[in-house]
Amino acid sequence: MSIFQSLTISGSALTANRLKLDVVSSNIANANTTRSEYINGEWVPYRRKMAVVASSQTSTFASHLQNELSGVHVTKIVEDTTPFQAVYDPSNPDSNEQGYVMTPNVDVTKEMVDLMSTSRAYEANVTAFNAGKSMLLKALEIGR
Amino acid sequence: MNQLIGIMSSALDASMLRQKSISNNIANADTPGYKPTKVTFEELLQQEVQTQFVGKRTNGKHIAIGDASSIPAAKLEQQQNVVFSTSGNGVDLDAEMTQLSQNNIWYQGLTYGINEEFNLLKTSISGRG
Numbered sequence: 001m002s003i004f005q006s007l008t009i010s011g012s013a014l015t016a017n018r019l020k021l022d023v024v025s026s027n028i029a030n031a032n033t034t035r036s037e038y039i040n041g042e043w044v045p046y047r048r049k050m051a052v053v054a055s056s057q058t059s060t061f062a063s064h065l066q067n068e069l070s071g072v073h074v075t076k077i078v079e080d081t082t083p084f085q086a087v088y089d090p091s092n093p094d095s096n097e098q099g100y101v102m103t104p105n106v107d108v109t110k111e112m113v114d115l116m117s118t119s120r121a122y123e124a125n126v127t128a129f130n131a132g133k134s135m136l137l138k139a140l141e142i143g144r
Numbered sequence: 145m146n147q148l149i150g151i152m153s154s155a156l157d158a159s160m161l162r163q164k165s166i167s168n169n170i171a172n173a174d175t176p177g178y179k180p181t182k183v184t185f186e187e188l189l190q191q192e193v194q195t196q197f198v199g200k201r202t203n204g205k206h207i208a209i210g211d212a213s214s215i216p217a218a219k220l221e222q223q224q225n226v227v228f229s230t231s232g233n234g235v236d237l238d239a240e241m242t243q244l245s246q247n248n249i250w251y252q253g254l255t256y257g258i259n260e261e262f263n264l265l266k267t268s269i270s271g272r273g
Contacts, residue, residue: 004246011242018238129242136249140256 005069006132010125012056012071017122019074020051024115031106034094043094046104048080080105150215151189152258158185158218159251165220166244169235177232180223180240188216 002008027048030036036046057070082105090099162183172178192214199209208214226234 004249007242007246011239014238014242015236129245133245133249137252140249140253 003136007129007136009069009071010129010132012073013125014122014129016051016053016072016074017118017125020053020118021115021122023049023051023077024111024118027106028108028111028115031104031108031111033104034092034101036104045084045102046106048082048104048106049077050080052076052078149258149261152254152261154215154217155185155189156251156254156258158183159247159254161218161220162243162247163251166240166247169240170237170244173233173235173237173240174231175233178235180226180235181220182223183218183220185216185218188219192216 030046033046035043037044051074053072054075055070056073057068084102084105086100087103088099089095089101092101095101162185165181165183169180172180197209199206201208223234227236228234
């Protein structure tokens with residue numbers, strides 16, 4: 001166990017939270033994007049994306065035995081499979097024969113909540129990082 | 145004693161090189177197509193320390209095999225397993241800042257250690273009369 005492990009763990013959480021923030025930003029930016037992908041001659045709206053985070057535990061026998069601590073990382077970015085919202089807007093160029101437009105399954109309110117929690121999580125990790133750093137610096141003063 | 149000072153000065157060199165590498169990575173955090181660098185030193189030092197197989201030298205001109213007294217120099221290499229953004233930039237800013245802090249503390253620790261060694265030498269030279 002390295003003395004810098006607390007800093008490495010907080011750093012990995014900072015990276016993961018920054019990526020989560022990127023995903024939330026992408027969702028908010030594309031909240032009204034009706035043309036995201038062109039599939040079979042048809043435009044498909046943007047699908048909400050989510051970051052899947054997992055503990056970076058190395059699954060070796062030794063690490064389990066030593067109860068090793070680990071950081072966090074984003075394993076993959078998945079798409080939300082909830083259906084698109086249909087909005088009646090016949091003048092829209094992307095409307096179908098019935099006059100409905102399929103809009104992304106992004107709920108901006110939800111995204112704002114995610115944004116806040118991600119931002120707070122980032123701040124919490126910065127605080128933990130600073131605490132670890134000041135502890136290490138204090139340790140250098142032992143016996144001086 | 146001298147061996148210890150040598151290792152620590154080599155580690156200070158590594159720390160200095162790492163500082164340069166991290167600064168360069170942070171400076172290029174927005175450069176399209178930039179591949180970040182890193183400094184390896186600890187692994188090399190560990191390899192050197194763990195070397196069990198040492199060839200016996202009966203003459204000073206013999207080639208040293210697995211000489212445990214040699215101190216490795218830090219190496220600058222490209223980072224592996226990097227996640228690239230759409231611009232082809234591979235810098236992880238949070239990881240770089242983490243390493244910056246770690247390196248800072250490491251450097252302070254090393255200077256403290258090397259100062260202590262020199263103080264011991266000073267004491268032994270001047271005596272405590």
